[in-house]
Amino acid sequence: MKDHHSSFIILIVLLFAYSPGKAESKAIVLDFEITPPAGKLSVADIPKKPRSFVVDEPAQFSSGQKSKLESAMAKMSAAPTYIVNKKGRLPVSANLYANELLRRWSSSGTNFSAMVLSVDTPLPEIFVVISGRNLDPGTRNDLLTLGNAAIKLIDGQSGQFKDIQKIATAIAPALNTFAQLYQKPGIPPSFDTNEINQLTDLPANAPLTGRQPFPRDRSSKASSQWDLLSSTLDWRLIHILFIITCATVFLAGIALLFRRIRRHRPLYFPVHKPRHRFSAPYSGGSNAQIKYVSE
């Protein structure tokens, strides 16, 4: 890692360090080449190629706020930064979710990208996710420091939009500058096409060794329609409903069984003293008769 990179990061860290942090926030650094795609854990509610850098699912931001963020994010050509406001809990862990989205949205020529992921639940969470390719440990640490510094901007008092805005407007230019500086030495990660072709022939669960680049198209193959559907379903609710339905059917079955047993139980007439008539031992002549011919 070059010295000017480190000093730049330290400068930003010092700049953001005074801000109080927040417990429900986290900085995540992803490397597309070693972090596998989410696979089954896909998302269906996010467009594959967003036209906007701001994806506000619960529509919490006003159009003015959204356009303000949008215009700020649009300037970052070297490292696109997305702002995702997700309603409800995430179907998968935050890093897998962000990994899936950034993989879809980042073009192959982009080395760095970032996402400010706000999860709108009763206990809101904000994640700063920075992704890159072929990150060495030093760069990885620098990016993590950058993310943590951005996290510290959350004061928890000015509101969620303000927090998101602060983080996004801080991280986006910083990462953009970082990406531009990173490219200057002229060592962009280059891929041998033969190597990639070989890797795409590997089975999905083949172990990856060292810093082998992960086949990029594997993620799209792993995300089937079922995966997309399953991510939208509330499995917990389905599980509860299934249990309730089974319990109801079981109880109804038991009730019907008891009813059937009760209805079909053998009946005994009360025994009484026989009133013997005409000296007959078994029957006193109680009888009835009809003629069964049509008249």
Added chain:
Amino acid sequence: MLAPENVFSSGKCHCPGCHSTLEKTANTCPHCGFNAHLCIARFPFDPPPLKQIMDPDEVIDAHQKKRLSKTIARLEKAFPQITVSFCSVLLPEGVDGRQFGYWLLNRCSPASGLDAKRRLHHLLLLVDRNSKTVSATVGYGLDCFLDDITLHQALQSSRDHFIHEGYVEGSIKWIHLIRKKLAVLHEKAVTDWKRRFNRRLPPSVTAEPENNEEKKAVNLNPYSTPLSQLPHLNQRNAPQLAAKGR
């Protein structure tokens, strides 16, 4: 504990000979002089064993027999005290099916003590193919619940089946009707018993009676000697039922 019969019925009965209503029990009908000895004299031959389906002429096909047997078994399963017999015969002209049924039920020797016990709750359906009549006869154990009127109503309700679908189908229909009526009658009988004794039915009442109790009940009347014990009479005029050796 054996309840007196008047808990469940008024105590009126009918004479099998002249069918007149009698206010109280008697060994001889005051109107026509009918008694068991006269009845035996009318049918002076050994009765066949009382089976579930009695078809001495073998006129009922196997399928119909199976259906009939199934229907009877269903009733006997629902009311384990009750046993049912179906008999199809050609009786000579002038012989009343009711009297023949009465004779058959009383005269036929039970195969065992258990059979004798069950005979009190026996239900006999007799079809006389000659006069095209069908008659139903019940034992002492059932006659206070299943009176003549109920039996007649059930026969009338199944009359169309007897006419249009044959006597076997008519009998099946009748047995079904009786089974449904018995369920209602059972409920009423239990209610009457509870009202009278103001308590839950003891097991001896709800379940099948003990042998001793039943024997006692059978022997309560000094005139209750089984007809089969009476002096054997000569077997002239035996109808085909006996002639077939059944």
